[in-house]
Amino acid sequence: MRIYNTLTNRKEEFIPLTSGKVMMYACGVTVYDYCHIGHARSAIVFDVIRRYLKHKGFDVKYVRNFTDIDDKIINKAQQEGITWDAVAKKYTYEYYRDMDRLGVGRADVEPMATEYIGEMIDIVKGLIDKGYAYEVDGNVYFKVDKFSEYGKLSKRDKEEMIAGARVEVDERKKDPMDFALWKRSKEGEPSWDSPWGTGRPGWHIECTAMSIKHLGESFDIHGGGADLIFPHHENEIAQSEAFTGKPFARYWIHNGFITIDKEKMSKSLGNFFTIREVLDKFDPEVIRFFLLSTHYRSPIEFSDIQLHEAEISIDRYYTTIIRINDFPGTLMVSTSLEKGDKELREVSSNAEKTLETVLLSFRERFEDAMDDDFNTALALGHIFELIRDVNRFLDSKPYSLKAKELLSKAKGLLSEAGSVLNIFSRTPDEWYRSLMEIKKIGLSEKDISDKINQRQDARQKKDWAMADVIRKELEEKGIILEDKKDRTEWKVKVG
RNA sequence: GGCGGCGUACCCAAGUGGCUAAGGGAGAGGUCUGCAAAACCUUUAUGCAGCGGUUCAAAUCCGCUCGCCGCCUCCA
Secondary structure (H helix, E strand, C coil): CEEEECCCCEEEECCCCCCCEEEEEEEEEECCCCCEHHHHHHHHHHHHHHHHHHHCCCEEEEEEEEECCCHHHHHHHHHHCCCHHHHHHHHHHHHHHHHHHCCCCCCCECCEHHHHHHHHHHHHHHHHHCCCEEEECCEEEECHHHCCCCCCCCCCCHHHHHHCCCCCCCCCCCCCCCEEEEEECCCCCCCECCECECEEECCCHHHHHHHHHHHCCCEEEEEEEHHHHHHHHHHHHHHHHHHHCCCCEEEEEEECCEEECCEECCCCCCCCCEHHHHHCCCCHHHHHHHHHCCCCCCCEECCHHHHHHHHHHHHHHHHHHHHHHCCCCHHHHHHHHHHCCHHHHHHHHHHHHHHHHHHHHHHHHHHHHHHECCCHHHHHHHHHHHHHHHHHHHHCCCCCHHHHHHHHHHHHHHHHHHHHHCCCCCCHHHHHHHHHHHCCCCCCHHHHHHHHHHHHHHHHCCCHHHHHHHHHHHHHCCEEEEECCCCEEEEECCC
């Protein structure tokens, strides 16, 4: 398995520290507002990475934090006239509501920053003792100059950064590049006691404290959005490695951004969509599929057109599942076989061989794609190749017991691959019921079946005009009818 | 100014040295159907921003040019 490592700027063979075990940490969110789909992308990417590692047989310990104390939370509390911890609690709850719907699993440990103040103080103390940090007036700063490898993740040269002139001006710092480990609190702000007076932790120190506590001083994977590379992750490395004297995370994984009109989606630009806004118009599986249809490191342009295409793709999957489920049972198969002529059987047998070959290599192709830096886009391509092969096979009218077996195997493989990506986990009925709600189809299932019965009567009388009127009427409401041999099925129009 | 990324068909998107450049959508034609829908088949890049170079061989490596974007400040 190869993973692209931001630290080395290349794909590397993944070898965990302890064979068979993977320790991974991903930066979560600051709980001060509703999440937007950029947060969804990051959460889904690391959710899939975790699922795939488990699928490969690794024993994974996954830690994802919540930042529950920070300037933005304090500001929000003032705006809303509630306490900072009420803000954190509210948006943690909303985070779970969104992520649960998107099928993002819970991490094994989900620490809140404020539960680790003691650990953070210990690390800051240790850094001062080792000469990597200094206190000024109740604030503690990390001495960037002392850490010679500073810039190794973001590939930045300290001198050039200062020349870039966009560094914050803070008179108390000995060097403009130094960053806060501990901040003295102002009047009325949340604070904790420390050896340097009352204050609160700087942003980066929480991840150092929580990852070391739960995963050890050195661990395998650390991830987050690409915008965290600098300064957040760079600073984490500096303070962690200065403190422990050991290499911190070994593989750094960063996901790309979502763009709107080619520009990064961000809160400050105001060009963002919250997860719940999008969930209002699209099924969660559609969003997940859409986000996985591009490689995790590439930017994704967010658009309704793309989401509609994702919806159509998923519908193609469920339509194929319906066809597999409709495949005649054993009884019908044997009757067909009695009737079937020799030629038909030979055709079937060729089709069987073809499908069988495809099935035998599917898992390998899926895993090859995922092994190559979690290439979900390619993996989905393989899934749709298999879907086409299954449909082709069904079109060849393969009436045999072997055919039944092959189809059931195909269904199993699709479902297995789907479970790694956490898509395709529902029944077609569930899919259409969900679409009925999201697309606000103003009909009940009873309404639809009544119409289908009416139309069936008309068709019996060969009153095609009437039958077509009913079909059209339903279509205008977003319901498509499909006439089969012995009955009529309905589905929700997609796209 | 410094660092980094991207540019593949009408749209989205894999592919980063070597069989006929995945997959999805859209379009056109066809098979099937009372008509449809779905599905399948055929078709849509002799070419991967442009130019030049390395190589037996490049979308894939190197150089230059053009265009777009990101980071350097909170940010997934």
